[in-house]
Amino acid sequence: MPNGKKRGKYGGSYFEEIDWWTKPSNHSFFLELREMMKEILLIKTLYRHNRSLWIFSFPLHLGLYLLIGFGFLLIVGGILILSGLSVIQNSANILSKSVYYLTIAFAVSGSMLGIIGASGLFVRRAFDRELRLFSAWTDYFNLLLLLAISACLLAGWATSDGSLDLLRAYTAALISIGQAPVMPGILQITLGLVSFFFLYFPFTHMSHFIGKYFAFHKVRWDDRASAAGNKIEAGVKEALSKKLNWSGSHVKAGMTWKQATTDFNPKAEDDKR
Amino acid sequence: MTKDKMMDKEKIRVSDISGKNGQMVELDPSRFLPLLSPYDTLELEPRISPLTAEQKIKYECDLDGISAIMLPRPKTEREKRTLVDKFLSGLTKLFDKEDNWTFIQPLLLTMEYCAKCQTCSKACPIFTQSGGIEIYRPTYRSEILRKLYKKYIKPGGRAISRMTGEDIDVNWEMIARLAELSYRCTICRRCAQVCPMGVDNGLVTHELRKIFSQEMGINIRQLHELGSSQQLLKGSSTGMTPAAFKDNIEFMENEVKERTGLEFKWPIDKAGADILLYHNAGEFLAWPENPEAFAVILDAAGISYTLSSDLLGYDGVNYGVWYDDIQMARVALKHIEIAKKLGVKKIVIGECGHSHKALAVIADRILTGDFIIPRESSLTLLADIVRSGRLNLDKSRNEDIFVTLHDPCNMVRLMGIVEPQREILRAVAPGFREMTPHGVDNYCCGGGSGFAIIDNANFPDWRHAVAGRMKLRQILDVFRDVISPEHKKYVCAPCSNCKGQFREMFVAYGIFERCNILYGGLAELIVNAMPNLKKPFFDWEWR
Numbered sequence: 090m091p092n093g094k095k096r097g098k099y100g101g102s103y104f105e106e107i108d109w110w111t112k113p114s115n116h117s118f119f120l121e122l123r124e125m126m127k128e129i130l131l132i133k134t135l136y137r138h139n140r141s142l143w144i145f146s147f148p149l150h151l152g153l154y155l156l157i158g159f160g161f162l163l164i165v166g167g168i169l170i171l172s173g174l175s176v177i178q179n180s181a182n183i184l185s186k187s188v189y190y191l192t193i194a195f196a197v198s199g200s201m202l203g204i205i206g207a208s209g210l211f212v213r214r215a216f217d218r219e220l221r222l223f224s225a226w227t228d229y230f231n232l233l234l235l236l237a238i239s240a241c242l243l244a245g246w247a248t249s250d251g252s253l254d255l256l257r258a259y260t261a262a263l264i265s266i267g268q269a270p271v272m273p274g275i276l277q278i279t280l281g282l283v284s285f286f287f288l289y290f291p292f293t294h295m296s297h298f299i300g301k302y303f304a305f306h307k308v309r310w311d312d313r314a315s316a317a318g319n320k321i322e323a324g325v326k327e328a329l330s331k332k333l334n335w336s337g338s339h340v341k342a343g344m345t346w347k348q349a350t351t352d353f354n355p356k357a358e359d360d361k362r
Numbered sequence: 363m364t365k366d367k368m369m370d371k372e373k374i375r376v377s378d379i380s381g382k383n384g385q386m387v388e389l390d391p392s393r394f395l396p397l398l399s400p401y402d403t404l405e406l407e408p409r410i411s412p413l414t415a416e417q418k419i420k421y422e423c424d425l426d427g428i429s430a431i432m433l434p435r436p437k438t439e440r441e442k443r444t445l446v447d448k449f450l451s452g453l454t455k456l457f458d459k460e461d462n463w464t465f466i467q468p469l470l471l472t473m474e475y476c477a478k479c480q481t482c483s484k485a486c487p488i489f490t491q492s493g494g495i496e497i498y499r500p501t502y503r504s505e506i507l508r509k510l511y512k513k514y515i516k517p518g519g520r521a522i523s524r525m526t527g528e529d530i531d532v533n534w535e536m537i538a539r540l541a542e543l544s545y546r547c548t549i550c551r552r553c554a555q556v557c558p559m560g561v562d563n564g565l566v567t568h569e570l571r572k573i574f575s576q577e578m579g580i581n582i583r584q585l586h587e588l589g590s591s592q593q594l595l596k597g598s599s600t601g602m603t604p605a606a607f608k609d610n611i612e613f614m615e616n617e618v619k620e621r622t623g624l625e626f627k628w629p630i631d632k633a634g635a636d637i638l639l640y641h642n643a644g645e646f647l648a649w650p651e652n653p654e655a656f657a658v659i660l661d662a663a664g665i666s667y668t669l670s671s672d673l674l675g676y677d678g679v680n681y682g683v684w685y686d687d688i689q690m691a692r693v694a695l696k697h698i699e700i701a702k703k704l705g706v707k708k709i710v711i712g713e714c715g716h717s718h719k720a721l722a723v724i725a726d727r728i729l730t731g732d733f734i735i736p737r738e739s740s741l742t743l744l745a746d747i748v749r750s751g752r753l754n755l756d757k758s759r760n761e762d763i764f765v766t767l768h769d770p771c772n773m774v775r776l777m778g779i780v781e782p783q784r785e786i787l788r789a790v791a792p793g794f795r796e797m798t799p800h801g802v803d804n805y806c807c808g809g810g811s812g813f814a815i816i817d818n819a820n821f822p823d824w825r826h827a828v829a830g831r832m833k834l835r836q837i838l839d840v841f842r843d844v845i846s847p848e849h850k851k852y853v854c855a856p857c858s859n860c861k862g863q864f865r866e867m868f869v870a871y872g873i874f875e876r877c878n879i880l881y882g883g884l885a886e887l888i889v890n891a892m893p894n895l896k897k898p899f900f901d902w903e904w905r
Contacts, residue, residue, distance in 0.1 A: 100802035102778025104722065107746040108708070110736045128558075138556035139481040146479075222375065223478040223501055225527045297559055300475035304560025308468040312778075315726050317734055326730050328463045333688070335455060335576040336448065339591065340688050350691040350728070355594035 102312060110314065121310070128305065129298075130154075145213060149206025152239065155199030162192040163253070167261035176257060192253050196246055203239030207232050231295055234286060241279040249273040374496040376505045379539050380531035386497060386539065387426040391827060393493035398838040399845065400876060408870040410823040417819060422538040425497060429819040430545035431582055433538060442534035445578065449537045450514060452577030456569055457515045464687045464727070469569055472561045473511045476504065482553035482563055487805050487832035488546065498828075500553040500563035503543050506530065507566055541580060544570040545821075548810030548829060549684065550771045555802070567811070571685040581685055585812045589681040590689040594696070598643040598677035607676045610646045611669075618654050622895050626661050631675075631704070632668035638706040639667050639740070640678030640697065640721070642714035642858035645883075649861060651900050652713060655885035658899075659744065662892070663752040668704060675700045678711060679858075680720035684812045694725035698733045708736040710743050713883045715770030715810075715857035718777060741773065741856060744888065745782030748789050756893040757790050763850045765791040765887065766840045768833070768864075769804035770857035778802070783856060783884055790891040791854075797836045805832045807855065809863025826870040830863055834871065837879065847878035850902060856884040865905075874904045 096102065097120070103109045127133040132150055135143045166176045166188050180186045211232040214220045250256060255270055259280070262269040272280065290296055315321040329347040333340055339358065341349040378386060389410055396402055413423055422433040436442045455461035462469070482500040483489050489498045496502055509530035513523040523529040530536070544567055551564035574580040582589075593599040602610070611628050619625050629635060639660075645652045660667055669676060674696040682690030698721075701709050711717045722737040729735075747753060767787060773779045780801045787794040799805070807814075808830025816822070841851045855861050864881040873879050882900065890899040 096778070096781075099780050100774070100778055101780050104739055104777045104779050105742055105745075105782055107738070107742055108736070109738070109742075132558060134556065135479070135481065135558040139479060139484065139558070142479055142481070219480045219483065220478065222496075223480070223505060227526050228478065294475065294477065297475045297477065300471050301559050304468070304471045304475065308471060308562065309554070309560050315729060315734055317731060321727070322730050322734065325727055329728065329730070331460055331463060334458075334461050335688070336451065337576045337579045337686075337688075339579070339586075340576055346688075346691070346728075349688060350695050353594070353692050355591065358591075359595050 110316075114313075116313070121306070125302075125305065128301070142210075142213065145206050145209030147206070148202040149210060149235065152199045152202030152204075152206055153235075155195045156203060156239070156242075159192060159195035159199050162188055162195055163257055163260040164264070166192055166253075166257040167264050170257060170261045171265055176254075178252070189252070192257070193246070196242060196253060200239040200243040200246075203235055204243065207236035207239060211236065227293065231293055234282065234289075238279065238282045238286060241275060241282060245273070245275040245279050249275055376502060376509065377530065379497075379506055379543075380533055380536040382533070382535050385424045385427055387495060389426055389428070389492075389495075389824075389828075393495075394827065394831060395491050395493060395835075397831070397835055398842065401834075401838065401871060406871070408823065408826060410827050411820045413819055421819070422542065423819075424535065425539040425542040426495075426546075426824075428821055428824045429542070430816055430821040430824075431541055431580065432818045433541055433580060435538075436534060446532060446534055446537060448578045449573060450532065452573035453510055453514055455577060456573055457511060462569075462572075465565065465569060468562055468565055472504065472563070472565060473508050475559045476501065476508065476561045477559055478505075479558065481556050481558060482561075485552040485556040487550070487552070487808075488548070488829055491831035491835070492828050497543060498546055500547070503540075503547065503570070504561075504563045504566040506536075506540060506543075507570060540570060541574050544574065545582070545811075545813075545816070546829075548771075548806045548808065548813055550806035550810050551775055552803075552805070555775060568684070572687060575686040576688060582812065582816055582818070584815045584817065585681045585685055586689070589679075589812075589815070590686070590693055593674060593677055593679065593681070594689075594692055597673035597675075599679050599681060600643045600647055600677070602643055602647065602677070604671045604673060604676070607643075607646070607671055610650070614646070614650050614654050614657075617650065618658065621654075621897070621899065622658060622889075624658060624661070626657070628657055629668040630671050633703075634705050635666050635668035636707045637665065637667035637710045637743075638675075638701045638704055638708075639669055639710050639712060640714075640717060641669075641676070641712040642679050642717060643677035644679070644858050644862070645712065645714075646676070648865075649858070649883065649905065651886050652883040655883070655889040655899065656712065656740070658889050658892070659747060659753065659885060663747045663750075665743075665747070667710070668706070670700050670704065672700050672703075678714055678717040678721070680717060681812060681815075683716055683720040683724055690720060690724065691728050694720055694728060695733070697721060698725070698729060698735055701735050702732060706735070708738050710738050710740050712740050713856040713858065713885065715772035716859060718770075718779075719772040723776060739773065739777070739779050739782070741779055741782040741786075741884070744885065745785050748786050748888065753888070754893060755790055755888070755891045757792050757891050759891050759893065759898075760791045760887060761793060763791065763852045764793040764795065764841060764844050765852045765854055766795055766797055766837065767800065768797070768807060768837075768853050768855040768857075768860055768881075769800055770855070770860050771804060771806050771810055773857070774802050774804055783854075786884060786888060787854065790887050795840055797840045805836060807833045807857075807860040807863040808867065809859050812859075814859040814862035814866070822866060823870075825863070826867045830867045834867060834873075837873075838877075841877070841879065845877055847876065849878065851877065851879040852887070853879060853881040854884055854887060855881050880904070 103115050106112050132147050169176050174185050176185045176189050214224050258270045330345050332345055333342050333349050421429050423429045459466045486500050492498050509528050513519045547567040549564040549567050554562040554564050589599045597604055641653045680693040813825050886900050
């Protein structure tokens with residue numbers, strides 16, 4: 090569990106305290122959140138331990154966050170349009186003006202970083218023997234998909250939708266289930282890729298952000314001890330009532346865990362052998 | 363597989379694990395990363411003995427020519443098929459939340475979310491020091507289990523595996539190699555620490571061993587029959603009975619008196635004591651100076667404690683933590699039962715890393731009600747005693763020894779016990795210097811996960827030359843400027859299994875003779891700094 094300034098610096102835990110169970114818990118939601126933010130925003134562990142991969146992974150992830158922000162801004166812009174406001178460059182409304190500029194900033198920077206990150210990781214995976222040996226075609230495909238989305242969005246912005254009005258209007262139409270504007274080919278491709286992405290990514294490794302939360306919170310950091318009456322103890326009681334099903338002769342299949350571990354008679358087992 | 367491929371680490375793929383062409387890898391020590399002076403020439407390195415012709419015929423060794431398990435080769439195709447079926451049955455149970463409630467959550471996360479970035483490989487001492495032998499790569503082993511998981515456990519697995527290029531052939535050859543491969547990782551979990559996803563390749567090693575032991579009854583004799591089973595039957599994995607334990611105590615009381623002039627009776631089976639102290643029973647037999655030192659310290663500090671002469675009460679080991687959840691639970695519950703019977707306030711675990719892991723951490727998830735007795739590290743207690751000033755210490759008594767600290771993985775990385783041992787060393791050893799890296803970034807001694815006590819066939823040779831290589835490198839590095847034998851050097855290793863590994867590895871390399879480096883525990887250094895002792899607490903001689 091991320092600890093405070095003192096122990097956190099070297100990775101110490103409450104086990105360093107004499108009679109630790111009598112001391113107040115060192116858990117801090119703030120520290121946990123801070124560490125998670127460092128992981129999410131800065132990919133901290135990869136930076137520390139694999140810098141050469143981080144230089145592409147970081148821009149890819151930052152690009153994705155910016156593109157998610159871009160999507161959110163499109164929704165806000167769409168809502169503003171549906172409310173009768175114009176989201177234009179010289180709008181008198183501060184919110185509309187901010188949304189206008191931020192949408193472009195997020196879209197352009199996000200897609201540029203996505204291109205750098207995805208193409209860099211693709212090249213690393215394709216040409217680094219260590220990575221190549223363990224990569225399936227799906228790993229390359231996922232990176233190419235992200236590269237294609239970023240590149241098509243950037244190309245669409247540059248050639249057809251410099252103010253992103255078309256995409257904003259499309260979003261407004263989605264929200265109001267209205268008539269969408271006619272989109273140029275490049276933006277149709279972008280939208281198609283994005284739609285495919287949303288259907289596809291839950292079944293792929295790209296959904297690792299969910300797993301990472303649990304891997305860090307429930308596995309790496311969870312150092313809460315069991316205590317009489319707490320949830321952990323209740324879970325253990327239930328688990329010990331499960332029946333053993335393993336076939337090893339020493340296991341005693343058919344007994345519950347509690348029976349097989351506490352009623353186990355090693356002498357009787359030895360005599361049988 | 364051709365001989366070229368066998369030699370060429372570049373070309374080994376995960377799918378090769380299922381090959382039927384004999385040995386996958388031929389170990390070539392000239393490809394291992396070089397050690398430091400005076401071991402920077404291959405001539406001074408111990409040989410990895412090949413298996414005899416008879417052993418090769420009798421036992422499975424087609425992974426790398428090393429045999430940890432001494433797994434007999436099945437005689438018929440029918441036998442092989444039965445074993446394959448058993449393995450697949452065990453695989454199914456491993457991923458069933460009813461059968462594997464103990465570790466299913468981190469296992470599933472590990473299976474699903476590996477990014478295959480190889481950050482773990484860079485952190486693995488066995489992989490890096492071997493010169494990058496593919497089969498020792500953490501992800502090599504995990505990827506095999508992952509492919510099996512995707513093919514046999516996930517819905518539509520067979521078809522999807524073929525489509526995604528993640529198929530794997532399951533045959534006895536693969537299973538036999540995988541069994542051996544599960545004993546090429548010390549479960550030090552450096553890989554888990556550096557993983558940006560939180561994936562745990564060390565856990566994969568542990569879970570694979572469980573399939574073999576819990577389902578197929580395949581395990582290592584020293585860990586199971588002579589280890590956890592013997593402990594449950596006779597009281598100790600050493601075979602020491604309660605009567606023999608009491609004899610040992612009497613012997614050690616006399617030894618303490620002879621050495622220090624201090625006369626006391628070890629508290630045994632003292633009901634109502636504050637602390638029940640668990641030593642690794644190996645200490646009583648191989649390194650009695652360590653439990654003796656504990657007795658001197660605790661007596662001088664006026665600590666209320668007791669040992670136990672009950673079956674298992676004098677042996678804090680729990681080998682099940684490395685390979686079998688059921689055996690682990692049986693031993694841990696016995697340990698707790700003894701503490702409960704004595705009515706102690708807490709259990710203190712002596713200088714043994716895996717005992718810490720088993721009793722303080724893993725057992726926490728099998729204890730309920732009045733079995734939830736607090737467990738504490740002896741390092742924390744000793745630091746508290748030293749800090750309190752209850753001991754009269756003069757660190758100049760250790761000034762002629764250069765001391766470095768070997769951090770046992772289970773204490774630092776698993777439990778976050780980093781500073782207490784350092785606080786003690788700063789108080790008692792003026793010549794203390796740190797290895798690089800150290801603390802939670804430490805390297806394993808090479809004896810972890812039971813390796814230190816596996817002495818089958820040529821496995822010890824592999825353990826010294828490969829598993830322990832990085833640690834040896836660190837030791838040579840930290841003492842680089844004082845490496846010549848006129849300087850006394852001490853590797854402080856507060857863990858019995860680590861000491862076992864150092865003992866064997868130092869003999870294999872002639873470390874004491876050539877460099878005058880000794881190993882030992884932490885408690886001995888504390889007692890050596892007590893000025894009221896007429897002579898040094900331990901002799902500077904090989905043990």
